[in-house]
Amino acid sequence: MWLRLSRVSRKRSSNSALSGVARDSTLSTGSHAREGRRRFDPRSWLTRIRSTSGLESRAESGVAQSREVQHVKCSGGRAGFGCFALAISRQVHDGRGTHALDALYAGLLTRKVNWVLDADIRGFFEAINHEWLVKFVEHRIADRRIVRLIQKWLNAGVLEDGVRTWREEGTPQGGSISPLLANVYLHYVFDLWAQRWRKKHAHGEVIVVRYADDFIVGFQHRADAERFLTELRERLAKFSLELHSEKTRRLEFGPFAAENRRRAGKGKPETFNFLGFTHICGKKRNGRFTVVRQTIRKRLQAKLSEVKAELRRRLHAPIPVVGRWLRSVVEGHLRYYGVPMNGPALLTFCFQVGRLWYRTLRRRSQTARITWERMRRLVWRWLPRVRITHPYPLRRLGVVT
Numbered sequence: 001m002w003l004r005l006s007r008v009s010r011k012r013s014s015n016s017a018l019s020g021v022a023r024d025s026t027l028s029t030g031s032h033a034r035e036g037r038r039r040f041d042p043r044s045w046l047t048r049i050r051s052t053s054g055l056e057s058r059a060e061s062g063v064a065q066s067r068e069v070q071h072v073k074c075s076g077g078r079a080g081f082g083c084f085a086l087a088i089s090r091q092v093h094d095g096r097g098t099h100a101l102d103a104l105y106a107g108l109l110t111r112k113v114n115w116v117l118d119a120d121i122r123g124f125f126e127a128i129n130h131e132w133l134v135k136f137v138e139h140r141i142a143d144r145r146i147v148r149l150i151q152k153w154l155n156a157g158v159l160e161d162g163v164r165t166w167r168e169e170g171t172p173q174g175g176s177i178s179p180l181l182a183n184v185y186l187h188y189v190f191d192l193w194a195q196r197w198r199k200k201h202a203h204g205e206v207i208v209v210r211y212a213d214d215f216i217v218g219f220q221h222r223a224d225a226e227r228f229l230t231e232l233r234e235r236l237a238k239f240s241l242e243l244h245s246e247k248t249r250r251l252e253f254g255p256f257a258a259e260n261r262r263r264a265g266k267g268k269p270e271t272f273n274f275l276g277f278t279h280i281c282g283k284k285r286n287g288r289f290t291v292v293r294q295t296i297r298k299r300l301q302a303k304l305s306e307v308k309a310e311l312r313r314r315l316h317a318p319i320p321v322v323g324r325w326l327r328s329v330v331e332g333h334l335r336y337y338g339v340p341m342n343g344p345a346l347l348t349f350c351f352q353v354g355r356l357w358y359r360t361l362r363r364r365s366q367t368a369r370i371t372w373e374r375m376r377r378l379v380w381r382w383l384p385r386v387r388i389t390h391p392y393p394l395r396r397l398g399v400v401t
Helices: 002-023 031-039 043-051 055-060 067-082 097-110 130-140 144-154 178-200 222-237 257-264 297-313 319-337 343-362 372-382
Strands: 115-120 158-160 163-165 206-211 214-219 249-252 272-274 277-283 289-295
Touching (some): 097 206, 097 277, 130 144, 178 222, 222 249, 289 297, 289 343, 319 343, 319 372
Antiparallel strands (some): 158 163
16 A cells, blocks of 8 residues: 555656646746755665665765766666656656657657758767756755765766876766766756747747757748757857757658659658658558658668677577577567568568578588578577567557557
């Protein structure tokens, strides 16, 4: 009974905190900010540090690059900041990359989106301003011990070839706390501002989906897209950030993009990449508009190159050992990229993995050549079958039943 009541209470507090922060778009100390401050108890972080063997002494002694302490703090920080992040943003290590993809898919199909802004921040993790980041953390965390420990991590510097260099910008490289701090930084810099801009300045519908420093913004009108891009550059400049000029682009995308571009003689609609998938304007069998998501070609080729190099390293390893490793590789690939309409790319990947394994086995001996008949049995024995592992996003998110 206690566990059930505690879950209900945590859910209610999380929903109320989310609604309060969604209405607050500045760093003011209003009622919503004060209410959110009281809801999070930073002593839970210290309790977790004390319960870990010897971590408290190392943290208090100023060992800023302790990865164990960062891991404990990051797990507790996601619990503290998770209820206060907007629905448009996703953290790196919260396991919701596919949720961001499904949210984008549902927004493109259920909202009036005719233009898409594909933006990229230049060197985001190396350009985060420490002074602003500490202010953002202090706005949420009142315990000075937590803030002081985060400042030590930021001022720890970088160790390269035995030489330690200090930087006034950026988050700790390789630290588990870096994704959380980066998400907090973009929450104040981008999320709250985009939420306010959509409500006050947009003339049509606007969708925003962000995962870490990658975000996609959809607009109904082209004028809104142009104005948003101009004001976004000004907003990021205030916090020592800038958009990548070559990777940031505005493109026509939606149910009317193909017809409009055909009339203008511009060819097929442009595509954009997000979280490992190329998003393409397509049609269903009944002729209605849909979004086709396919594995990015460069990602597919890069993964096959890694598999080829690892197979060469395991050239003389036993077949069962290599087979179990390839099974885990293919299974992980299918679990992420197994979205509807991505079957051809999945089939290509699995076929190429089997082909690389066949070529590697033929190199083991100059006399005993393996036949395709035996190779088919090995592939059937060790590699999983190609399948779609994710449902359609509109059904997963409850848009259709």
